[in-house]
Amino acid sequence: MLRLGPLAAAGRLLPAGPRLEPPRPAGGRVSFLRCWPPRLPGPVGDGRPLSQQVRAAADSAGGGGGRGLALKTPKGTRDHPPAHVALRDHLLAAVVACFKRHGAAAIDTPVLELRETLMGKYGEDTKLIYELQDQGGELLALRYDLTVPFARYLAMNKITNMKRYHVAKVYRRDSPATTRGRYREFYQCDFDIAGQCDPMIPDAECLKIVHEILSDLQLGDFLIKVNDRRILNGVFAICGVPESKFITTCSTVDKLDKVPWEEVKSEMVEEKGLSPEAADYIGEYVQLHGGLDLVERLLQDPKLSQNKLAKEGLGDMKLLFEYLTLFGITGQISFDLSLARGLDYYTGVIFEAVLLQQENDHVEEPVSVGSVAGGGRYDGLVGMFDPKGRKVPCVGVSIGIERIFSILEQRVKAEMLYKKDPKLLKQLQYCEDTGIPLAAIVGEQELTDGVVKLRDVARREEVDIPREKLVDEIRRRLEP
């Protein structure tokens, strides 16, 4: 029997459609059905494209509600049914195991922080902070990340050395894009090293950790982009950007992974007030990416090498690549000058991991999850909290477990269809129970004949389709 990715939930079919229990509603499992439309009114849906129907069904599971009451979770949040929690726990355990392997200890901090603790740390993203109503007493907000609370914790307890991890939920009033795994409440898994260390050793360890976790979880090919805020600032300086515009220019550069250079340039010129020449000059640099060779080349760049900050950053980048070479992970590392990262508090090395493609090519609508990990060095953040401004250098990484979850969630749909020795009846029962519309069945006879048996699950009707026509047939059936 072959598996055809999430569209296949099948086995060798008995000649007569077996008697099955009537399908149960799939209400509680909508989150597992992102690719699979839940049971629809008619046998082939209500005439809208499938993706719309799925969304509508998900909305109605979450919407409507009792006696005038909105029966839903807040926008951008979701419940996690047992299968979800089990997968998440499994995933978190793998991440935590890696953190522990690298010698970190867990801490926990409150979900609530004083509002003033969070202010002035996140740049433009400050507007995404959830604030609590003033009900008397302190003004509070929900934490936006785990990094600022960690810095507050270090300063408050006068800790100057610590390797800690923290796995907890954070809150952002962002535009949710739940199909891409972007929620307003989501888990972060942070690993940070605080304290004075020899240059680039903890930074290299953070990258090693990302590499280990993404490899362990078998998420397919990935790339870890690295850059350094000092290099970027050096580039801005030699291109004539005034220092006051460094951070805002950073935010614009950071969009290069989503929009083409032309758009980025026009934002620089029209919104950020840079001259077209400065923008073009920046463009020459920030479109560069490579490995150690690029670092070496930029170290020879007549202008950039004259800039103190850039030179420091490039020197450290070279050192970082040496450590990464020792770790044997440079194959997945790209020195990418377009990487800027939005947050204010980074001061040195920054990095971000992206998945390059879905492992499973048969997925029709691959979930684009964007970055799955990110982090960097923030040597000034703890000092912002210390009464005497004493700095504690820190570097850390955050694993975007929720986005990884979105990918694994899809896979699990396939995985969970099968027991070790699946009885066909059980598989078909599962198809009916969960509202899978079509099952593609490939047995020995089908292999010999070069066909696939396609079963309309709701109608319990089957027909042999030549393999080369299978995709078209499935598309045709799923269309309005």
Place this chain on the structure above:
Amino acid sequence: MLRLGPLAAAGRLLPAGPRLEPPRPAGGRVSFLRCWPPRLPGPVGDGRPLSQQVRAAADSAGGGGGRGLALKTPKGTRDHPPAHVALRDHLLAAVVACFKRHGAAAIDTPVLELRETLMGKYGEDTKLIYELQDQGGELLALRYDLTVPFARYLAMNKITNMKRYHVAKVYRRDSPATTRGRYREFYQCDFDIAGQCDPMIPDAECLKIVHEILSDLQLGDFLIKVNDRRILNGVFAICGVPESKFITTCSTVDKLDKVPWEEVKSEMVEEKGLSPEAADYIGEYVQLHGGLDLVERLLQDPKLSQNKLAKEGLGDMKLLFEYLTLFGITGQISFDLSLARGLDYYTGVIFEAVLLQQENDHVEEPVSVGSVAGGGRYDGLVGMFDPKGRKVPCVGVSIGIERIFSILEQRVKAEMLYKKDPKLLKQLQYCEDTGIPLAAIVGEQELTDGVVKLRDVARREEVDIPREKLVDEIRRRLEP
């Protein structure tokens, strides 16, 4: 070597005070030092009673702060350092293991709920709900417990049968009493059974679970009080309380475990407007407690047995006791008519577990933790969310893990001082590191001599004290 409870951190002492590293500040570990004052300015503190000094030290660890910034966590919340998290995880694992043993599956729900989801469910406690600022969009609040979100989850997903557990933080704008383990952010561990079952079977299982967990954690003697809202309402009815005042009278009765009957009575008469005769009549009932015998007696009570609700409640209570007898746990169960529980949503059996005493008699200021578990039957809550008002009967229990933690925290101070074969130097180092002021050392020689060697940790001075004078000497030294 003897252990003298939390005041002892010792071993056999070498003749000369060994050279140790200078003590590190204990800032990050304040939460482990509730009984142990952290390192104080002078060798014997600043002249205030120890308890005050400890509190001040804890405040200063949390207060003050950098460049005009308040360097603290919000009122009633706290950070958890690594040792804390490790203990908590250990504790939660024991609770979860019990929940799983009883066949429950985990779910998770958002910390945020729509404000309207939470309104009208908690009676007088509604004022304790944290509300989020209106930043555009939906009006949100932080969950107050895990029960209402569970009911919302069931209704939203049209689930009519489920055994679930949920371990997560909840939020209450309560007056924090952190020394008694009462916080504004705290973990709850909930186990609930939803669905139509034969009477009292799931209710009995909830009590069994409380019994198992409190026994497993070896928290010393405990008592599980049980009552039934229907019995209470029956009592109120035959005492002439109008039905509109049942819930508010419940809240008053619920105070009987904290204040004497006279005060409860005066609240009933002066604040709730009952007649003194009605109050006295109620008093005759709600001061009763006992076992199956009391149930039998009340079933014979000429007035109460005429009340339909009370009769139902008493019948079920009898059945419950039969199951609890089969489980062999009636020794820790008390049918207590003063138990009322504050929340609106209970409709039948209610229960609450209290610890009877500290196992360790040597603790000078035993932490009074009050109730460590509570729950009951809420057959109407899911129906409040269902569009058609369809009811799903539910019963559940919540383990107050934070309060249990307060007790274990104290013990752990003693437990965590020792390795399997502790080197004396390491123990003394630990005393210095953590600011323990006195170490009582009991070796073979001291046993023979009937003395205890008392070491002033900061000054590294030791003196033999006759055992019978030890407590007085410790008191004297720790006094101003």
